[in-house]
Amino acid sequence: MSNKHHLSFTYLSQEDLLDAGCFDIRMVMDIAEKAMLEFERHHVIFPEKIVQIFNQATQERINCLPATLLDEKVCGVKWVSVFPMNPIEHDQQNLSAIFILSEIETGFPICVMEGTLASNMRVAAIGGLAAKYLARQDSEVIGFIGAGEQAKMHLIAMKAVCPSLKQCRVAAHVVKHEEQFIAELSRLYPEMEFVSTNTNLQKAIEDADILVTATSAQAPLLKATWVKPGTFYSHIGGWEDEFEVALQADKIVCDDWETVTHRTQTLSRMYQEGLINANNIHADLHELVSGKKAGRESQTERIYFNAVGLAYIDIAIAMAMFNRAREKQKGTQLDLQQSMVFEHLGLKSKVKL
Incomplete structure (x- = not known):
């Protein structure tokens, strides 16, 4: 018998996204254009991002960028780190990101996904869109x-x-x-x-x-x-x-x-x-x-x-990638909870009283 309080979400790795065909710059540019039109219609919520800078000289930082797509009924956030010295000091990429998407009818998460691919594609897509009109x-x-x-x-x-x-x-x-x-x-x-x-x-x-x-x-x-x-x-x-x-x-x-x-x-x-x-x-x-x-x-x-980056476009792209991955049946379903805390059998043995 299923528990009505069971919550799960889809986890998408970068490999899941690639296998689903999400490395599609034309799709990303199309989604970005549509998101801009929704922004003009005031159909998005777009708060200012939160920036934590750890080194002013090198601009090492972690940013938190939230946005809500009202028509899609989804709220999302991108958690992105930018560490410019990584390639030199650690032979690692300088940017990594993760997205969380939640539906806004009950507020539960629906997807956690690798965000570096989407983030990098969004930056390039905006440059490409600008070139479409300006080059x-x-x-x-x-x-x-x-x-x-x-x-x-x-x-x-x-x-x-x-x-x-x-x-x-x-x-x-x-x-x-x-x-x-x-x-x-x-x-x-x-x-x-x-x-x-x-x-x-x-x-x-x-x-x-x-x-x-x-x-x-x-x-x-x-x-x-x-x-x-x-x-x-x-x-x-x-x-x-x-x-x-x-x-x-x-x-x-x-x-x-x-x-x-x-x-x-x-x-x-x-x-x-x-x-x-x-x-x-x-x-x-x-x-x-x-x-x-x-x-x-x-x-x-x-x-x-x-371009400095707009969170509502990031979230629109992440949602499009999530939808494509679902269509291709990619990703892993993970449990957030099987039941609410006090519904767990044998809870007494797990509580420090």
């Missing part, structure tokens, strides 16, 4: 400063929205990271030309049509003089570019300007120093998705895009 559609050369997981994910997203891309240049802190980037991504895109710049940042950027900075550096690596007219620049990390890169841009677009003002990116620093304000921001990305504001309007515009 030149005849873009042929993409240049990366940084060669880690985010750079790799971004190439997948950028290639999806800009199939005209023919050459990829990459500059990293050490040559072996450039070589690893090329070895891994050239298998996915054998038709593309990949160029290792031997850590020469300028060589990666000059004359490129799309620029991506994906580093953990807290220094202005990207120089304004390297950015040609007509370029689309996707800024991912913290302080990765000279202030002049933004000041010379014809348009500045954010995923959410209000959120940017509370963070540590280049634009955040400029805002705090009084160099820019809301009047300098052309649009938030959801306004381009809904058509309220224009994207690229000329071939010569320099366009600067900065």
Whole structure:
């Protein structure tokens, strides 16, 4: 006889998600666009994230990002750690994440899932969506400063929205990271030309049509003089570019300007120093998705895009992955409880009185 107080949830490992076909950048971009439209309709609850920084110099931190999708009747949270020194000090990835999803009719959890895949894909998908509206559609050369997981994910997203891309240049802190980037991504895109710049940042950027900075550096690596007219620049990390890169841009677009003002990116620093304000921001990305504001309007515009990450998009992506995994019958069902505490037989032997 089943106990009505029995509670269980689905656990999804990264391998479960991969086996279910969740490494699907087009699905993730589609979900992100739909989530932005729901945000405009006020169908999401989107609190500010909680940040715990353990090292101001390296920005080692753990973040807690909650959001609720009212139409989906699901509340979720992403618990994500960012430890930039991990690759150097421990030969480990610098980001790890986990999601918890709960339904909001009774409040019980329905899924706990590995979140690094979804988190990395969300960052890249937002960059890709921005490129869809802001990059030149005849873009042929993409240049990366940084060669880690985010750079790799971004190439997948950028290639999806800009199939005209023919050459990829990459500059990293050490040559072996450039070589690893090329070895891994050239298998996915054998038709593309990949160029290792031997850590020469300028060589990666000059004359490129799309620029991506994906580093953990807290220094202005990207120089304004390297950015040609007509370029689309996707800024991912913290302080990765000279202030002049933004000041010379014809348009500045954010995923959410209000959120940017509370963070540590280049634009955040400029805002705090009084160099820019809301009047300098052309649009938030959801306004381009809904058509309220224009994207690229000329071939010569320099366009600067900065995303800091929005929890409601993370949760929407996690929910889509959960649904796909269920369809594919992937994952493990785990018990939260068999019954309520005082329903357990033999409880007396387990209680310290």
